[in-house]
Amino acid sequence: METSKELPWVLVEEIGGSYGVMEEHLDYLKERFTLITMKELKEKKEQVAEKIVCIFNWANKPDVNRELLQCLPRLKVIASAGAGVDHLDLKMISSFGVKAANTPNAVxxxxxxxxxxxxxxxxxxxxxxxxxxxxxxxxxxxxxxxxxxxxxxxxxxxxxxxxxxxxxxxxxxxxxxxxxxxxxxxxxxxxxxxxxxxxxxxxxxxxxxxxxxxxxxxxxxxxxxxxxxxxxxxxxxxxxxxxxxxxxxxxxxxxxxxxxxxxxxxxxxxxxxxxxxxxxxxxxxxxxxxTPHMGTATCDALRAMMEDMVQSIMDAVKGHSISYEVTDI
Incomplete structure (x- = not known):
């Protein structure tokens, strides 16, 4: 495993909370990435923005808009949980040279x-x-x-x-x-x-x-x-x-x-x-x-989604073909 200084920097909405990375997944993610929250990005934009290479889009968060993409010059991929990508403007994302990935098999x-x-x-x-x-x-x-x-x-x-x-x-x-x-x-x-x-x-x-x-x-x-x-x-x-x-x-x-x-x-x-x-x-x-949009709300499905997102991020970081890339734009 890489040292913490060498780990890819990944943007998340928050840790825990309604839209954040699940506490149960935190150890797995921190072994592989340096996680930066949206709050940290806003507070330390000059120090961290250029280091972020991927977005971990859990529960459709963070909101991926033009302003966010413009401030992340090294961004490679947005990994989104679930099969649906209607919350992402794929054409706009592609115009920045950024790829998108989802987790169709896991759900x-x-x-x-x-x-x-x-x-x-x-x-x-x-x-x-x-x-x-x-x-x-x-x-x-x-x-x-x-x-x-x-x-x-x-x-x-x-x-x-x-x-x-x-x-x-x-x-x-x-x-x-x-x-x-x-x-x-x-x-x-x-x-x-x-x-x-x-x-x-x-x-x-x-x-x-x-x-x-x-x-x-x-x-x-x-x-x-x-x-x-x-x-x-x-x-x-x-x-x-x-x-x-x-x-x-x-x-x-x-x-x-x-x-x-x-x-x-x-x-x-x-x-x-x-x-x-x-x-x-x-x-x-x-x-x-x-019911409260609970189609994927099982421990096994959420874990599988997280792991597939990690795989897509690691593929992008290593310059490989992205396992779950969304190509239908």
Whole structure:
């Protein structure tokens, strides 16, 4: 291991706190890097700015803007936790000669697990059942109380058959679900392995699906991908599940669709903004489940993300090809 004086200087938002490097990861990082916080950069810009070669972008922090990039002349790479990079202006970053990296492999299984959890919990009205079971007013269980429905034999429509979408399909197959998918490109090998059917047109998937699962990256093409027109195409008995990004769904249209019975329910791990304002109508609807963007919130996934970020940083420092470089700008 290198001595501390030789370690690459890496910018982080803070140590600990809501957006900082996790305490559990600190020893691993300090063995490899000299960590500089945003506070230290602001206080000692002249002494430290020219030494920083990488940014450790955890929980989308630090904010990577033009002003920050202009003051870091030796910056080589921005390593970002998670698969999504919609919080980064990749063209601007590239214009500074800086590369970007993410951690797509590290988040795949945990996000797919959370997606299936939301599907199962919403299908069986789990939260409502839990409230009934623990309510002080409950003196018996009604024999005719039922949940939304079984998932065995139901149709799951996956919008976005990338790494995570495929993992979700793998998990849905043993439940006996019929799997449809819509994607920019057909994936014959993957669809054969899980028995999925490709829907070239999104409308075809929406009209047939009992559960619509959103697993796309956020881009200008996918922003408000699901809006008023799409909700009218869905079954009144359908459930929308979103584990991608909040802006993929027109939330005003979603509220109306839920209130008017155009769809049965929604289960959302993502919204916009996050968290929602405490008076937002989605928080008041009984047919909505919302979780706090927790798709990757497991110890194993967070550790894997951190290690993949470290790998990309070390690749950049050594002048190697960056393992998890984002090339689709």
């Amino acid at each position: 795949t299984d945990s996000t797919a697990d959370l997606a299936m959890t939301l599907l199962l919990v919403s299908a069986r009205s789990f939260l409502e059942g839990c409230k009934i079971a623990v309510s002080p007013e409950t003196d018996h269980f009604k024999a005719n109380w039922v949940s939304i429905g079984d998932i065995t034999g139901a149709t799951l429509g996956i919008v976005g058959m990338g790494r995570i979408g495929y993992k979700i399909a793998q998990r849905a197959k043993p439940f006996g679900m019929k799997i449809l998918y819509h994607n920019r490109h057909q994936r014959p090998e993957e669809e054969m392995s899980v028995g999925a059917t490709y829907c070239e047109n999104l409308a075809d998937l929406l009209q047939q699906s009992d559960y619509v699962m959103l697993v796309v990256n956020l881009s200008p093409q996918t922003e408000k991908l699901i809006g008023r027109r799409e909700f009218k195409l869905m079954k009144p008995s359908a459930t929308l599940i979103n584990v991608s990004r909040g802006p993929v769904v027109d939330q005003d249209a979603l509220v109306d669709a839920l209130k008017e019975g155009e769809i049965k329910a929604a289960a959302l791990d993502v919204t916009y903004p996050e968290p929602l304002p405490r008076d937002h109508p989605l928080l008041k609807l009984s047919n909505v489940i919302i």
